[in-house]
Amino acid sequence: MFKLTTLFFLILFVIGTDTFLISPLIPTLQHLFHIPTEYSGWMVGAYALGYALFALIAGPLSDSWDRKKVMLSGMICFSVSTMLCGLATGFWSMFLFRFLAGVSAAFTAPQVWASIPALFPAPQIVKVSGIVMAGLAASQAFGIPIGSHLASSHWSYPFFTIGACALLLAVFIFYALPELKPNQGPQTKTPIFSRYLPLLKSRMARRAFLAHFLFQCGFFAAFAFIGKWVTDRFHLSIDQTGSVMFFLGLGNIVGSFGGCYVIKALNRYNTLVAGFLVSIACFIVLPHLPSLAAFESVYFFIFVHMGIVFPLILGMLNSLNRAIRGTISSLANSIMYAATTLGSWIAGLIYAAFSGFYAVGIFAAVCFAGSLLSFIFSGILAGDAKPKKEPAA
Structure with missing residues (x-):
């Protein structure tokens, strides 16, 4: 099972690097393509928009198809569209190619999360999920800095490199991943969007997904x-x-690998509450910090928190209905990228309007507060919130 864990880790690493790469490149591409600040966030949002829209289709389809074929096709298309980003000549061509890369990723990444419960025994699922999530964290710690250094020579080099790596991973998927054909049940014959009905009808699911979005x-x-x-x-x-x-990505790696121990010690409820409250305070003070070292230290904690709670949230959401894990995984990813689209757009507007990061920090803090309340009131953490009874003597 080591090779499958490694494969899933690398898939998330490559997709995560591509997802976050635009952030350090925004000043360069903004100058190159003559893009005003209030629109520059759409170079992040285009990828997220493609992912958010098509993940809603990819999830239900993958519950009826061989997940290996879906993952393989998605990775090949992801490779091509990412390399095309390196050939962009302006804002709109970059927007189109980023959108296509997001669409391709929507058919690939959710299959990883949906495949883990099918390929690994129950006692290993949490551990494997944490390792795979570390691939996303490692993309921030290593992939983005490497991409940034490549971009210092020419802005297009990171896109060509990521595209080539994705193509190699497609070969790895073809030879290493077993067929993952769906169980033939009533859900496989249900119309695509009807498979979301059990989630839409559940108050717990609605509130939990709202919390995830915020x-x-x-x-x-x-x-x-x-x-x-x-x-x-x-x-x-x-x-x-x-x-x-x-440095910030290292925080995410720490959280991803250490999260299972923190959750075991504190339980899910206390982990979420404590982490969210401290993160809210961090977002408020971030713009007022006097030095880069202080900024990195505070944001490091936020990334540790992200590494701990993201796989925890995905695990909670996947537990809502075990028969439609592919649908749930894709909906969770779709919501994440819809939130990325909206968040990056709003951030661009308020960054330009208020000439700085402090309004963005307040916005992030408000979103985290709303998310925490939604998780609490959804009831998904009800069992963890209750104190455990001591055994009778």
Whole structure:
């Protein structure tokens, strides 16, 4: 099972690198393509928009098809569309190619999360999910800085490199991943969008997915403009910005690998509440910090929190209905990228309107507060909130 864990780790690493790469490149591409600040967030949002729209289709389809074929096709298309980004000649061509890359990723990444419960025994699922999530974290710690350093030579090099790596992974998928044909049940004959009805009818599911949306909206609104803010505030070059991203990504890796131990010690309820409350305080103070070192230290904690709670949230959502895990995984990813689209767009508007990051930090804090309340009132954490009874003597 080691090779499958490695494969899933690398898939999330490559897709995550491509997802977040635009953040440190925003100042360069903004200057190159003559894009005003209030529209620059759409270079992040285009990818997220393609992902958000097509994940809604990819999820139900994947519950009826061989997941291996879906993952393989998605990775090949992802490779091609990412390399096309390196050939973009302006804002609209970049928007189109980023949109297509997001569509391709929507048919690939959710299959990873949906495949883990099918391929690994129950006791290993949490551990494997944490390792795979570390691939996403590693993309921030290593992929983005490497991409930033490549971009210091020419902005297109990261896109060509990521596209080539994705093509190699497609070969790996073809030879290493077993067929994952669906169980033939009533859900496989249900119309695509009707498979969302059990989730839409559940108050717990509605509130849990709303909480997921607010969490991602706040985080990615702040994340999308980290590169621009540190460039404006501390006058960093693109490779220096990549080094900042490396340090923050380490926080995500720490959270991903250590999250299972934190949750075991505190339980899910206390982990979410404590992490969200401290993160809210961090977003509020971030814009007022006097030095780059202080900024990195505070944001490091936010990324640790992200690494802990993201796989936890996906695990909770997938437990809502075990018969439609592919649908749930894709809906969760679709919501995440819809939140990325909205968050990066709003962040661009308020960054330009208020000439700085402090309004973005407040927006992120408000989103996190709403997310925490939605998780609590959804009831999905009810069992963890109750104190455990001591055994009778």
